[in-house]
Amino acid sequence: MKSTKRYEVYRTAIAIAIALALGYILILLSAFPKGDMAFFDKLKSAIKDANDAFRTFLISPVLKHRRGHWVFNLRGFIQWINESVPIMITGLAVSLIFTARHFNIGAEGQLFLGAAIATGAAIYFPSIPIITPIIVILIASMVGAAWSAIPGYLKSKWNASEVVTSLMLNYVALYMGLFIIKTFLRDPNAGQLVSLKFSDSATLFLLNDRYRWHSGILIALALSFALWFVMKKTTWGYKVRLIGNNKHFAYYSGINTQKTFFQVHLLSGAIAGTAGIIELLGYYGRFVWLYSPGYGWDGIIIATLARNNPIYVPVAALFLSYIRVGAKTMGRYTNIPPEMVAILQATIILLVTAEAFLSQMKQRAIEKEAKHTEEAIVGGETNE
C-alpha cells in the first residue's frame, strides 16, 4: 500500500520532469535561428534564447526582471491564481464522478449553460450585496445539476452510456447558452457578442482591485475541502467510494446503487455548474464566451493528476494554471507559441495514465521487498 502510493508520487514527478525536458527541447528547436551561420553558432544562439525563454516560462508567474533585479510579479501571480479557479472547480466535479467510476464528461456543458442562464440573474436580479452573488451561483449550480442529471437518468433508466450522452449534451449546452445570450442578454452597445454588464453587487468581492484578484479562489479552496470531507468522512462519501470500487459488493451490502449513482451525477453537475459563472462574476463582469472555454476538459486532466482526491485537486489546478500562465508570458516576450504547453500537458497525462510506465521499476521494487521479507523470516521461522 505504502510503496504503491510512493510509486504514484514518483511516477507523477517523473512524468512532469520528462514533460518539462520535452518542453525545453521544443523551445530549443523553435529558437533555432535561420540564415547562413555556422551550425555551432546557431546552436549557441539557440541555447541562449531557449534558456531565456525557458526561464521566463518557469518563473514568470511569480518573478519578473526589473532594473537588474528579480522582483515579485504581482500581476503574474494574480493571473496564475485567477486562472486556477474554474479548473479547480471542474477538477472537483470530475474527480467526484470518476470516484464512482462513472464517466460523465459533461462538465463543459454544465458550466457553460449554468453560466449563461445565471448571467440573466446576475444582470436583472435586485442588487443586494453578498446575497445576489450567492443566488446567482446557486442558480448556475442548479442548472449544472439538472444538465448532469440527464445522462445520469438515461444511464440508470436505460443503461445508456453516460460517456456518449454527456459528450453530446455538451454541444447542446454550448449552442443553447449562446442562443440565450444572443437573444435575451446581449449588450447592443458592445462591439462584440457579450452580455450586458452584471449589476454592481452581483460581482465577487475583490482581493486586489488593480489586477482583479477575485475571491473565487476562496470558494474553490473551500469547495475542495468540503468535498474532501464529504468523500472521506461521511457515510455518503463511503457509499460513493464503495460503488466506485465494486458496485456489485455495494449492492450486495444493501446500498441502493442506482440512487447513489444518480446523486453523484447531481452533485458533480452542481459543482461543475458554478465553475463558469464564478469566473465571470469575479473577473469579466459579464458573459464573454463565444465558444466553450474548455474548463470541463481541464477538469479531467486535473482529476487524473490528483488521482480523484479532492485534497490534491487544488495542487493539480495550480500546477496546470502555472505552466499555462508561464507559457503565455513566454509567448509575449519571445516568438515561441504558448500552445506548446498543450504538448506538455498531453505528455504528462499520457505518462501518468499509462499503467505500464515505470511498472517494471515498481515490479522490481516489489520483488526485492518480497524476497527480502522472505529471507528475513526464514531464519526465525518455527512451525507456525
Add this chain to the structure above:
Amino acid sequence: MSEYVLEMRNIWKVYPNGVTANKGVNLKVKKGEIHALLGENGAGKSTLMKILFGFERPTEGEIYYNGELVNINSPYKAIELGIGMVHQHFMLVPSLTVVENVVLGMEPRKGLSIDLKKSIEFVENEMNKYGLPVPLKEKVKDISVGMKQRVEIIKTLVRGADLIILDEPTAVLTPQETVELFKALKNLTKAGKTVIFITHKLNEVKEIADRITVLRRGKTIGEAEVKNITEKDMSRMMVGRDVDIEIDKTPAKPGKIVLEAKNLEYTRFDGVKMLKGVNLKLREGEILGIAGVEGNGQTELVDIITGMDKPENGEIFIFGKNMKEADNPYEFRKIGMSFIPADRMLHGVSKEDTIEENLISDRFNRAPFSKKGVLKYNKITEFAKRMIKEFDIRTDGPKTAVKMLSGGNIQKVVVAREFTSNSKIIVADQPTRGIDIAAADFIRRRLVKERDNNVAVLLISSDLTELLEVSDRILVIYHGEFVAHFENIKEIDEQILGEYMLGIKKMSKEEMGDLI
C-alpha cells in the same frame, strides 16, 4: 539423462501486487508416473503449474524438461515441448461439437472448411488408443462435466502431450465421475504418459498417485513415495501441524420455520429454465445443506433467496413476511438475513478498500459506526480490531487493503461481517471454497455455533464431506428441482448423494416428506 522427465529448480514468483506465490520451489517428476502436487489453497500449486505451462513467467528459477534447460515463455512453447494442461475451468466452446472443440486450431482442412470426416477419424483414433470414449458429435454444452473434462484431456493428447497437468480435476466431479477419471489416468500412464495431478484431497492421492510433492506457503516441504506415507503424515506436511477435522456436534433442536420458498421458477437469459418450481423450508436452529453438481440451479436459488435477483414465479416468505415487494438485498438484510456469497471477490468484498471499510458495508449507517451521516472512524477501527482478533484475520491491521490478504483471510473478513450482523438466517454459499484447511475448519465450526444459537443456516456447498459433516438435513438439487431429501445424515454417504446429484435416482414427493 536423469530419471526425471521434468525438474523445476528454485522457482520464485512474485506477482505484481506483491504476493509471493512461489518461494524457491523444487519439483521433480519421473517419467510414466502420476505425481500429486499436494498443498492447501494458496500454497502455490496453481502458480507453479501456470509457470510450467507458460501462462506466467517465473521471477527466478530453471525448468529442465527431458534433461534440457527450457525457457517456456508461452503456452505454445509448452505444447510444442509436449506439455498439456487441463484447467479447472474448462476452455471449451459450448456451441461447437466435441470433435470441433478437439481439433480447434489444428483442424484438417478441405478447401475453406473443416474436413469433418478426417477430423473424426483422427480424434477417434486417439480416443481408442487411450480408452477415453467421448460423444464426438454432441455439442459441448449438452455433455456432462465429467465428459467435458475428458474432452479436455483428449485435446491435450491430440496435441502430442506427454506430460499432462490436471488442476484440481476432481473438484467439479461427483464421486462416480471421479472413479471414471482415475481409470482414464491409469490408462494414460500405461501408455507412457506422465501426469501431474494437483489436489488437496488426501484420499485421492492415496488412491491414484505414485509420488507426491507437498507445498506449503509457497515452499517445497517435501517429496515422498505414496506407499511409504500415511494420510496423516501428508496432512501434517500440508498444514504444518496435526489437524482434527472432526467437528463435535450435538443434535439440532429445530424451531419454527423462518424461511420458506414456494414454487420458485427462474429462466436464465439464454432461455434455460434453471429453477422448475422449487420449494424449501428452513427452520431456526438447523443447518440445511444443499448438494448438487454446480450449475443445477443453486446460484439462481441463492440469488433469489437473498434478494439479489427476483424469481420469475413463486414467493419467498421470511418470518412469515412475503418478500414480493422487496427489490433490493437491503430489505432482506433489514429483516434479519446475512449472506456469504460464493464469489467473494465479486460480491463479498471491495478489494481496493481497507479491511475496516469492508467490515462495515452493511452497517455503516448505524450507531456506533456513524452519527448524523459522519463516519466515526475511531469506533470503526476499534470494531475492526476486535473482528481481526475474534476471527483470526492475519494482517498488519484494519487499514490494510483487502487485496493484500490471502484468499482464506479475505473469506474471514466476509464471514466476520456476516456472522456479526445479528441475523437470524445465514445463507452460506460455498463458504469454504478455495481457502486453507484451518480457515475452512474455523468457518464450519462457527456455522455450527450459530446454529446452536438458534440461527437458521442454509449451506450450499460442492464439498460433500463438508455437507455431510455440518448439515442437519440435506436436499439434493438436479436440473432445477430437488430430487432428494435426507433428514438423517448418519445414514448416507457421498456415493448415495452422488447418485442423486447425477440424476441416476430420484425420490418421490412422499419420500421427501413435508419439509420441502
